[in-house]
Amino acid sequence: MKAMVSSPANDSAEPVVLGEVPEPEPAPDEALIAVEAYCVNRGETLQLDGGLDRRRPGWRPGKDVAGTVLGAAADGTGPAAGTRVVAHPPAHGWAERVAVSTANLAELPYSVDAVTAAALPLAGITALRLLRTAGPLAGRRVLLTGASGGVGHYITELAAACGAHLTAVSGTAERGARLLQLGAAELITSVDDAKGPFDVVLESVGGVSLPSALAQLAPGGLLVWFGQASRQPVTLNFFDFFKGPNQARLAHFDYTASDPTYGKDLAALVRLVAGGRLHPEIGTVRDWSHTPGVIDDLRGRKIRGNAVLTVS
């Protein structure tokens, strides 16, 4: 079958190429899925750059897929052949077919199409779990950096629905426009313009953004650091932190840590979409032959929300 395969790290050509790979061999708890659409995430672009030290020739990305079950899991768990599903495998999803544990997929109603569903897994699960980490949000002030990305749009709509007063930071007003429609109370284009104090800061840009956001916390406030989209490391002077808000907390976040399975959260996201309470922001939909160009656009901050590829 055909799949997107990582090119050698020292090769200046496209990060992935369409190649022939062996058919998946599902484990007993895995369903075989015919992929109709997949999503490219920033984390995968980092992996393709060697940023997480995992790029190797022949590596096959792909954590977010939607399609139809071709073969049910042999152990009897999960949906029957012919069921439409969304799934979150650890890799190998940018392909015609992928095997996925039945613990990591959810059924799709007919009202949710494959393109919409493919935008849900990594970004949506991360947003849900970040908000659980943040705690109750009703009436609380939240500052969100990197808000125009895939995760940011979901956080904005979900946090606003919980009653948060959310300030979104986006590179430009145009890139952030949809965030106001999704419930952000205000949109700013630099974290330095934020008018604190904030009870919760959700930070994923890194570089100078994190110390600036940290200084805006209310006493006892929480900053959850979940990414470094700028690729610039953070420098934090202990004494600046010490002089800052009393009892402020800086939290680690890894979306895989609280539960290694994703089926329940995927089902929750699908229910929210089907009920008209969550609106995936899909900045681009292209045929999968355009995957290398979409990766470039994502790296270059040219895509708002999620990028979805359809498998022809």
Ligand SMILES: NC(=O)c1ccc[n+]([C@@H]2O[C@H](COP(=O)([O-])OP(=O)(O)OC[C@H]3O[C@@H](n4cnc5c(N)ncnc54)[C@H](OP(=O)(O)O)[C@@H]3O)[C@@H](O)[C@H]2O)c1
């Ligand atoms: N810890 C975890 O478990 C976990 C899980 C998923 C994702 N993440 C991280 O969460 C972050 C958001 O993920 P995502 O999928 O939403 O990514 P994304 O779609 O690429 O969004 C990232 C956003 O960061 C902003 N940004 C600010 N400075 C940037 C720069 N110099 N270069 C590129 N972008 C910049 C961009 O918005 P503007 O251009 O509008 O400023 C962009 O929309 C990423 O850092 C990702 O690695 C972490």
